[in-house]
Amino acid sequence: MQLKNALYAQSGGVTAVINATACGVIQTARKHKDRIGKVYAGRNGIIGVLAEDLIDTGKETARDIARLRHTPGGAFGSCRYKLKGAEEDRAQYQRLIDVFRAHDIGYFFYNGGGDSADTCLKVSRLSGHLGYPIQAIHVPKTVDNDLPETDCCPGFGSVAKYVATSMREAGIDVASMARTSTKIFVLEVMGRHAGWITAACGLAADKEGDPPHLMLFPEIAFDQAKFLARVNDCVERFGYCTIAVSEGLKGADGRLLAESGLRDAFGHAQLGGVGPLIAKMIKDQLGYKYHWAVADYLQRAARHIASKTDVEQAYRVGEAAVKFALRGMNAVMPAIVRISDQPYRWKIAAADLTNVANREKMMPRDFISRDGFGITDKCRRYLAPLIAGEDYPPYRNGLPDYVTLRNVAVPRRLAGEFRL
Amino acid sequence: MQLKNALYAQSGGVTAVINATACGVIQTARKHKDRIGKVYAGRNGIIGVLAEDLIDTGKETARDIARLRHTPGGAFGSCRYKLKGAEEDRAQYQRLIDVFRAHDIGYFFYNGGGDSADTCLKVSRLSGHLGYPIQAIHVPKTVDNDLPETDCCPGFGSVAKYVATSMREAGIDVASMARTSTKIFVLEVMGRHAGWITAACGLAADKEGDPPHLMLFPEIAFDQAKFLARVNDCVERFGYCTIAVSEGLKGADGRLLAESGLRDAFGHAQLGGVGPLIAKMIKDQLGYKYHWAVADYLQRAARHIASKTDVEQAYRVGEAAVKFALRGMNAVMPAIVRISDQPYRWKIAAADLTNVANREKMMPRDFISRDGFGITDKCRRYLAPLIAGEDYPPYRNGLPDYVTLRNVAVPRRLAGEFRL
Numbered sequence: 001m002q003l004k005n006a007l008y009a010q011s012g013g014v015t016a017v018i019n020a021t022a023c024g025v026i027q028t029a030r031k032h033k034d035r036i037g038k039v040y041a042g043r044n045g046i047i048g049v050l051a052e053d054l055i056d057t058g059k060e061t062a063r064d065i066a067r068l069r070h071t072p073g074g075a076f077g078s079c080r081y082k083l084k085g086a087e088e089d090r091a092q093y094q095r096l097i098d099v100f101r102a103h104d105i106g107y108f109f110y111n112g113g114g115d116s117a118d119t120c121l122k123v124s125r126l127s128g129h130l131g132y133p134i135q136a137i138h139v140p141k142t143v144d145n146d147l148p149e150t151d152c153c154p155g156f157g158s159v160a161k162y163v164a165t166s167m168r169e170a171g172i173d174v175a176s177m178a179r180t181s182t183k184i185f186v187l188e189v190m191g192r193h194a195g196w197i198t199a200a201c202g203l204a205a206d207k208e209g210d211p212p213h214l215m216l217f218p219e220i221a222f223d224q225a226k227f228l229a230r231v232n233d234c235v236e237r238f239g240y241c242t243i244a245v246s247e248g249l250k251g252a253d254g255r256l257l258a259e260s261g262l263r264d265a266f267g268h269a270q271l272g273g274v275g276p277l278i279a280k281m282i283k284d285q286l287g288y289k290y291h292w293a294v295a296d297y298l299q300r301a302a303r304h305i306a307s308k309t310d311v312e313q314a315y316r317v318g319e320a321a322v323k324f325a326l327r328g329m330n331a332v333m334p335a336i337v338r339i340s341d342q343p344y345r346w347k348i349a350a351a352d353l354t355n356v357a358n359r360e361k362m363m364p365r366d367f368i369s370r371d372g373f374g375i376t377d378k379c380r381r382y383l384a385p386l387i388a389g390e391d392y393p394p395y396r397n398g399l400p401d402y403v404t405l406r407n408v409a410v411p412r413r414l415a416g417e418f419r420l
Numbered sequence: 421m422q423l424k425n426a427l428y429a430q431s432g433g434v435t436a437v438i439n440a441t442a443c444g445v446i447q448t449a450r451k452h453k454d455r456i457g458k459v460y461a462g463r464n465g466i467i468g469v470l471a472e473d474l475i476d477t478g479k480e481t482a483r484d485i486a487r488l489r490h491t492p493g494g495a496f497g498s499c500r501y502k503l504k505g506a507e508e509d510r511a512q513y514q515r516l517i518d519v520f521r522a523h524d525i526g527y528f529f530y531n532g533g534g535d536s537a538d539t540c541l542k543v544s545r546l547s548g549h550l551g552y553p554i555q556a557i558h559v560p561k562t563v564d565n566d567l568p569e570t571d572c573c574p575g576f577g578s579v580a581k582y583v584a585t586s587m588r589e590a591g592i593d594v595a596s597m598a599r600t601s602t603k604i605f606v607l608e609v610m611g612r613h614a615g616w617i618t619a620a621c622g623l624a625a626d627k628e629g630d631p632p633h634l635m636l637f638p639e640i641a642f643d644q645a646k647f648l649a650r651v652n653d654c655v656e657r658f659g660y661c662t663i664a665v666s667e668g669l670k671g672a673d674g675r676l677l678a679e680s681g682l683r684d685a686f687g688h689a690q691l692g693g694v695g696p697l698i699a700k701m702i703k704d705q706l707g708y709k710y711h712w713a714v715a716d717y718l719q720r721a722a723r724h725i726a727s728k729t730d731v732e733q734a735y736r737v738g739e740a741a742v743k744f745a746l747r748g749m750n751a752v753m754p755a756i757v758r759i760s761d762q763p764y765r766w767k768i769a770a771a772d773l774t775n776v777a778n779r780e781k782m783m784p785r786d787f788i789s790r791d792g793f794g795i796t797d798k799c800r801r802y803l804a805p806l807i808a809g810e811d812y813p814p815y816r817n818g819l820p821d822y823v824t825l826r827n828v829a830v831p832r833r834l835a836g837e838f839r840l
Contacts, residue, residue, distance in 0.1 A: 013597070014593055014596045072593065073593045073596040074596030074597075075596075077595075077596055077599055078597055079599055079600040079601070080600050164818075164819055165724050165819055165820060166718045166722075168822070169717075169718065169722055169723060169820070169822075170717040170718055172491070172492055172493035172721060172822060173434055173492065173493045173717045173721040174717065175493065176430070176493040176494030176495075176498045177433070177498055177500075179467065179497055179499055180467065180499040180500050180501055181500045187718075203817075203818070203819065204819065291716050291717055292714070293714055293716035294712070294714045295713060295718065296590075296711050296712060296713035297589075297594065297605060297713060298589065298590055298713050298715065298718075301589035301592060302586075303589060304589065305724055384817060384818065387818035387819070388818045389818065390815055392810070392812070395810055397623075397807075398581055398584075398623070398727065398804065398807035398808040399581075399584055399588060399624065399807070400585060400588065400589070402588070402592060
């Protein structure tokens with residue numbers, strides 16, 4: 001067997017557990033030194049590959065690589081950059097081959113979401129079209145949980161645990177204050193196209209009347225009158241009302257509420273997101289005192305409250321990616337296959353990348369309650385195992401002790417710069 | 421010794437650990453059944469006392485009372501309600517006495533911040549002015565950390581741990597993305613008058629260049645030109661810039677930035693807080709892509725990442741309040757006295773309530789760096805021990821398992837309603 005080097009890169013929005021996947025890739029590769037030589041990483045994802053700005057992960061200690069498992073964010077840097085088709089921009093692909101050849105790369109592991117799956121698929125075809133032998137494996141990652149072919153996406157379970165916990169905690173706070181003060185609490189969460197994260201907030205409720213009382217999904221066109229009637233009903237019944245809203249909430253006209261609404265004195269779209277907009281709408285129409293929170297990056301970086309299931313799956317897809325490569329596979333993705341809900345059992349299988357790239361998995365309509373403001377039991381059965389278990393990072397001086405890698409550059413072998 | 425009942429009430433904004441104080445009060449009182457009969461709680465704070473809407477904590481199991489220690493929010497309900505002076509509204513005080521007498525209350529424990537200390541002080545004077553023997557003990561609680569006479573305030577340490585952790589995590593996320601995407605991240609935190617919580621964000625940084633790069637304190641008038649120059653410098657040096665901003669940030673004119681700025685098309689003050697305002701200012705002036713988060717109630721309800729030191733202190737002030745009462749004390753507050761920074765050692769001592777009520781402890785100027793954008797080593801030494809240690813709640817189905825008490829009402833003994 002020929003000894004080839006591996007190249008790993010992180011892509012798109014990072015998560016609390018993408019480094020756990022990196023840990024899985026690197027630790028597994030290190031166990032197969034007869035087949036895999038160096039493990040390089042692209043600095044800032046595919047951009048680092050194009051720029052021949054590679055990191056030698058061999059310069060990191062085993063201890064620091066192990067610490068990746070509990071460190072959020074992208075330890076090698078990520079990027080938002082989509083390769084064009086090989087027909088449109090042949091120079092980019094030629095450059096990738098030049099870099100691969102210069103560093104004797106035989107395995108390419110690309111860790112990202114739907115756009116990255118597309119990039120990875122294009123790289124996998126270099127093998128055929130451009131005559132350079134490369135095995136490209138896509139490793140799934142996205143808090144949006146919208147990749148097809150896999151039951152869930154590493155990164156999502158930890159966001160789900162964070163938003164459900166935050167909703168439960170803030171809900172208890174509001175319930176305490178509602179008699180004389182805040183009666184409305186709105187939590188805005190991520191998920192522009194699919195309501196998976198919004199739905200996860202619903203796990204906070206164990207029984208009717210528990211927060212969140214209402215959920216606003218991007219899949220359901222916002223109906224102001226119906227919504228306000230429900231808010232009022234909720235305050236009358238329970239004394240307060242808590243709401244989870246997706247940043248991607250749209251009106252009946254299909255426009256994002258956050259962008260369709262108010263403008264400031266200079267005509268700029270208003271600053272806040274849809275969370276404050278919904279809160280103020282309630283205040284203006286119903287008169288209730290409100291608070292709102294926008295969790296933004298806090299939700300996807302919250303490694304301190306990661307789901308143990310999610311961390312394990314993130315590690316395992318990294319490990320499986322290397323095993324697939326060693327089996328000679330190309331243009332595949334390790335997908336999570338659910339065997340049973342309760343007890344939760346799952347395995348990893350190879351999915352064909354052509355079925356993954358550029359396709360979004362939306363939330364099924366029967367995961368949302370008929371009235372559009374809640375989740376169904378079916379949705380709950382799907383979500384519940386994904387947030388199960390705690391996996392605390394170590395702490396030092398009262399704070400999570402996350403690793404910063406040395407990220408030593410690999411000496412360049414190519415002359416000249418490549419312009420992105 | 422005479423057997424008297426005790427009345428405990430929660431006041432003002434709740435915290436992640438105010439129920440740990442309730443736990444301390446109730447468990448300690450239960451150990452002294454020879455002196456303290458029933459322990460009642462006001463439903464929604466002092467309002468429940470005025471309305472004779474009391475809760476019998478004796479109806480709760482020992483296990484549920486123990487679970488208060490790890491449950492955020494106010495288990496008996498809180499309120500924002502300030503008693504007037506006895507000269508202004510004698511009827512209210514007469515009503516308190518009527519309720520106390522009807523339920524044989526000898527000990528009053530009021531758990532709150534500065535306003536509540538004032539209420540508690542007024543109640544303590546009932547003893548003298550109105551001839552009803554009552555011992556009123558104020559039990560400190562406020563995330564704002566602005567009570568005098570005590571080294572720190574229960575509730576603050578856990579918010580501090582939450583915001584520092586969140587800043588560290590989001591900072592790692594932004595650093596990963598900065599090459600092609602988000603370069604600016606703004607986290608808005610609580611603390612309208614004092615910058616304690618903003619300062620706590622600074623604990624996230626271990627060395628120069630670590631997030632947060634800049635802090636905007638309510639104590640330092642905002643200087644836009646100076647600030648933007650620092651942001652630009654930071655992006656040039658580190659590739660990105662993370663900022664912690666207090667909701668109470670003010671301009672040179674003393675007005676809150678969040679209120680002095682933009683108005684929407686209808687002339688309403690803009691929806692977002694100061695966090696989005698600062699983020700958009702950077703985008704408009706410097707052109708950098710931004711993200712922002714407003715943690716709001718999430719920060720003060722985040723029991724899942726409470727500081728062990730804070731939980732312990734919250735419990736201990738509750739315990740001490742009961743012990744003070746048993747020693748016959750009135751108009752006092754258990755205060756936390758720092759003995760040493762490192763190792764951190766502290767004790768509890770009685771502070772005179774007249775020195776506590778209606779006074780705010782501001783952050784010393786020498787806790788803020790000379791340039792106004794950071795914290796000093798002195799500040800760090802003060803803050804560090806307050807976030808030390810973890811105290812995880814138990815989990816069930818992937819979420820923190822918080823208690824909801826039965827909150828059984830005490831039968832009323834007074835005829836007629838009291839109008840608040």
